[in-house]
Amino acid sequence: MSDVPVLRIEGLEAKVAESELGILNGLDLQIGKGEIHAIMGPNGSGKSTLAKVLAGHPGYEVTSGTVTFRGEDLLTLEADERSLAGVFLAFQYPVEIAGVSIANFLRTAVQAHLPEGEELDIFDFSDILTERMAMLDMDVTFAERHVNDGFSGGEKKRNEILQMAMLKPKLAVMDETDSGLDIDALKIVADGVNKLLAEDPDMSVLLITHYQRLLDYIKPHHVHVMVDGRIVESGGPEVALELEANGYRTYETIEPSANGSAPVA
Amino acid sequence: MPVNETVGDLNLDEYKYDFITTSEPVFRAQKGLSEEVVRQISAHKDEPEWMLDFRLKALKVYESKPMPKWGGDLDGLEAVLDEIYFYVRPQDQMERSWDDVPDEIKNTFEKLGIPEAERKVLAGVGAQYESEMVYHSLREEWQKQGVIFDSIEDGLKNHPELFREHFGTIIPTGDNKFSAMNSAVWSGGSFVYVPKGVSLDTPLQAYFRVNQERMGQFERTLIIIDEGAQAHYIEGCTAPVYSTESFHSGVIEIIVKDNARFRYTTIQNWSNNMYNLVTQRAIVGAGGHMEWLDGNLGSKLTMKYPSCYLMGEGAHGEILSIAYSGDGQHQDTGGKVVHVAPYTTSSIVSKSISKGTGRSTYRGLCKVHEGAHHARSNVECDALLINDTSRTDTYPYIEIEESDASVGHEASVSKIGEEQLFYLTSRGIRADEAMAMIVRGFIEPIAKQLPLEYAVELNRLIEMEMEGSVG
Numbered sequence: 031m032s033d034v035p036v037l038r039i040e041g042l043e044a045k046v047a048e049s050e051l052g053i054l055n056g057l058d059l060q061i062g063k064g065e066i067h068a069i070m071g072p073n074g075s076g077k078s079t080l081a082k083v084l085a086g087h088p089g090y091e092v093t094s095g096t097v098t099f100r101g102e103d104l105l106t107l108e109a110d111e112r113s114l115a116g117v118f119l120a121f122q123y124p125v126e127i128a129g130v131s132i133a134n135f136l137r138t139a140v141q142a143h144l145p146e147g148e149e150l151d152i153f154d155f156s157d158i159l160t161e162r163m164a165m166l167d168m169d170v171t172f173a174e175r176h177v178n179d180g181f182s183g184g185e186k187k188r189n190e191i192l193q194m195a196m197l198k199p200k201l202a203v204m205d206e207t208d209s210g211l212d213i214d215a216l217k218i219v220a221d222g223v224n225k226l227l228a229e230d231p232d233m234s235v236l237l238i239t240h241y242q243r244l245l246d247y248i249k250p251h252h253v254h255v256m257v258d259g260r261i262v263e264s265g266g267p268e269v270a271l272e273l274e275a276n277g278y279r280t281y282e283t284i285e286p287s288a289n290g291s292a293p294v295a
Numbered sequence: 296m297p298v299n300e301t302v303g304d305l306n307l308d309e310y311k312y313d314f315i316t317t318s319e320p321v322f323r324a325q326k327g328l329s330e331e332v333v334r335q336i337s338a339h340k341d342e343p344e345w346m347l348d349f350r351l352k353a354l355k356v357y358e359s360k361p362m363p364k365w366g367g368d369l370d371g372l373e374a375v376l377d378e379i380y381f382y383v384r385p386q387d388q389m390e391r392s393w394d395d396v397p398d399e400i401k402n403t404f405e406k407l408g409i410p411e412a413e414r415k416v417l418a419g420v421g422a423q424y425e426s427e428m429v430y431h432s433l434r435e436e437w438q439k440q441g442v443i444f445d446s447i448e449d450g451l452k453n454h455p456e457l458f459r460e461h462f463g464t465i466i467p468t469g470d471n472k473f474s475a476m477n478s479a480v481w482s483g484g485s486f487v488y489v490p491k492g493v494s495l496d497t498p499l500q501a502y503f504r505v506n507q508e509r510m511g512q513f514e515r516t517l518i519i520i521d522e523g524a525q526a527h528y529i530e531g532c533t534a535p536v537y538s539t540e541s542f543h544s545g546v547i548e549i550i551v552k553d554n555a556r557f558r559y560t561t562i563q564n565w566s567n568n569m570y571n572l573v574t575q576r577a578i579v580g581a582g583g584h585m586e587w588l589d590g591n592l593g594s595k596l597t598m599k600y601p602s603c604y605l606m607g608e609g610a611h612g613e614i615l616s617i618a619y620s621g622d623g624q625h626q627d628t629g630g631k632v633v634h635v636a637p638y639t640t641s642s643i644v645s646k647s648i649s650k651g652t653g654r655s656t657y658r659g660l661c662k663v664h665e666g667a668h669h670a671r672s673n674v675e676c677d678a679l680l681i682n683d684t685s686r687t688d689t690y691p692y693i694e695i696e697e698s699d700a701s702v703g704h705e706a707s708v709s710k711i712g713e714e715q716l717f718y719l720t721s722r723g724i725r726a727d728e729a730m731a732m733i734v735r736g737f738i739e740p741i742a743k744q745l746p747l748e749y750a751v752e753l754n755r756l757i758e759m760e761m762e763g764s765v766g
Contacts, residue, residue, distance in 0.1 A: 085717075085721050086717075086720075086721070087717050088713060088717065089713060089717075108720070108726070109717060109720040109721050110720040110721075110722075110723050110724060110725050110726065110729075112721070113720070113721055113722055113723035114723045118721075119721050121718065124718070125712075125714050125715050125717075125718035126715075127715060127718070127719070127732070127733060127736055128736050128737065128739075129735065129736030129737055129738070129739030129740065130732055130733070130735070130736035130739070134732075135719075135722075135732070138724055138728065138732065139722040139723050139724055142722070142723040142724050142725065142728075143723050176736070193722060197722065197723070
């Protein structure tokens with residue numbers, strides 16, 4: 031859709047920091063402005079690692095390859111700088127921060143996104159938060175709860191979408207957002223993402239998922255299959271449907287893992 | 296005092312502080328502790344004979360007691376004690392100029408955004424005249440209701456019977472070595488009496504009262520809340536107290552009579568050369584309610600365990616404590632609850648944060664005497680470690696002599712996790728700010744009980760302490 035891709039990943043290799051455990055083994059991926067991509071893959075294929083590496087998790091070390099985000103080398107940036115640049119990761123397992131209200135957390139985050147020296151007006155913030163929560167059908171009292179403290183699976187994921195709605199990223203990476211959600215909760219979350227997409231058609235999305243069902247609600251333009259730390263097939267939405275029918279087994283047999291271990295018989 | 300008179304000119308300052316006592320001979324007690332020193336203190340304060348006797352007996356008790364072998368490391372203390380002046384007149388303490396205050400302390404004031412005039416008070420080089428107006432109008436209101444809020448010295452002079460009836464009854468001289476020391480050389484502190492049924496909405500702030508005479512090293516406070524009365528007393532502040540002295544030993548005695556309610560809030564941030572050894576205890580009558588809200592920041596070593604003795608049926612005692620230990624600091628704090636009567640309830644919530652080589656110890660006692668049936672107590676202590684070099688220990692003592700009692704204890708130790716930091720930083724929040732946010736969240740259950748201005752200062756202080764703590 032656009033000449034300069036929002037995200038360009040080339041030959042990305044990454045391992046768990048301070049170990050020899052390689053997880054990404056030469057991954058290539060390009061995402062254009064306003065595109066929705068889905069990466070599907072079996073457990074342990076490195077999907078979530080990719081998400082964390084993109085967001086700058088200190089627990090992983092990139093050993094080779096490049097990641098360019100809107101023309102900028104993403105890998106030299108700290109996690110907070112990546113957020114300011116426009117990358118957002120919706121966590122698979124959102125973390126609990128006891129004693130910190132969602133309102134306080136979001137206010138700090140939104141303030142951090144403002145240009146140096148600009149002070150967030152507390153009333154403006156409050157208006158925006160109220161409006162965003164209304165858009166996501168969330169009760170205003172939710173903002174007073176402590177971040178993810180005692181939340182249900184669905185509440186945690188909605189809280190991720192609320193953060194996304196407040197920070198308005200250029201690229202949203204959604205790590206197994208569908209996991210642990212029943213169908214009603216999944217619909218609510220997908221509905222929120224679709225509203226944000228309607229609002230900002232330039233936002234790019236990378237959906238990471240194990241199952242096809244999320245893709246019934248958020249329609250991807252491109253679907254990639256990831257096995258053993260690299261993309262083994264790319265195509266349109268039909269790829270997801272094939273996977274749903276045949277499973278990942280086919281890919282595992284054609285693409286033996288990088289370290290040469292035999293595929294599961 | 297006219298507001299427009301400028302503070303800052305040193306000669307003018309000296310004049311201000313000396314105007315009360317210009318005719319008095321210069322007085323300085325000698326270094327170290329002796330009978331001579333104790334007699335001088337008592338004579339200088341023009342005390343009745345019984346108080347001199349009390350002090351002299353206390354000195355003997357102090358001398359007979361060995362240094363405690365538990366708690367923090369007191370090995371360096373004897374050398375410190377030989378070098379200190381056990382009594383310095385308030386006006387002599389003020390003979391210090393702003394230039395003498397270390398840059399580190401000045402920078403902290405700067406970062407905390409403390410107003411100029413207040414900085415000087417905190418550094419012991421000035422007095423805050425603006426607060427006098429506020430204090431005087433409150434004082435008039437209190438006097439109408441029969442409330443006494445005086446310095447401990449004035450309490451002894453002006454209310455001798457009430458004073459003598461209660462003084463030293465809650466914490467006997469021989470309770471511990473440092474309560475004995477304080478009993479011998481006490482100076483400064485508050486005397487508070489709230490009459491039956493009187494309920495005070497505005498907290499009594501020691502800050503108002505001590506604006507001219509700085510809180511001494513051996514503060515002594517006696518507070519009596521009569522039946523059905525209600526009050527809140529606040530002492531200290533979160534800004535660092537700069538003192539050239541390195542020893543502070545206070546004794547705080549509180550009497551909460553039947554159906555009275557009282558909260559004692561103290562936040563102290565001593566400079567990090569300070570030994571801070573404090574004994575504070577309350578006895579609570581039937582249906583009475585006592586809360587200690589205790590914040591300990593700074594100091595080299597703090598040993599402090601606020602206590603509630605629940606003497607009457609249905610009495611309730613609560614201790615909320617926050618301790619922060621930075622590099623080289625040890626906070627040995629906690630609380631004691633003693634259930635003497637039936638249907639008494641108590642709760643201790645302790646939160647500690649240790650950073651760098653800091654060490655926090657929770658030391659607590661829950662005792663249920665025989666006959667205190669249906670007593671209920673709950674203790675919760677949580678420790679947060681910022682670095683691998685930080686340390687925390689928990690020593691909960693539980694003694695139960697009554698079969699029909701319920702006592703709970705929960706303890707947790709947590710480290711600021713990589714996942715928590717990543718979560719916050721992935722939203723654009725800087726790592727040190729994220730760290731401060733996690734710490735603030737950790738102490739939130741206690742901080743929200745603080746008066747707003749204290750909570751704000753505490754938060755700012757934590758932000759400052761977390762700067763440069765990452766990486």
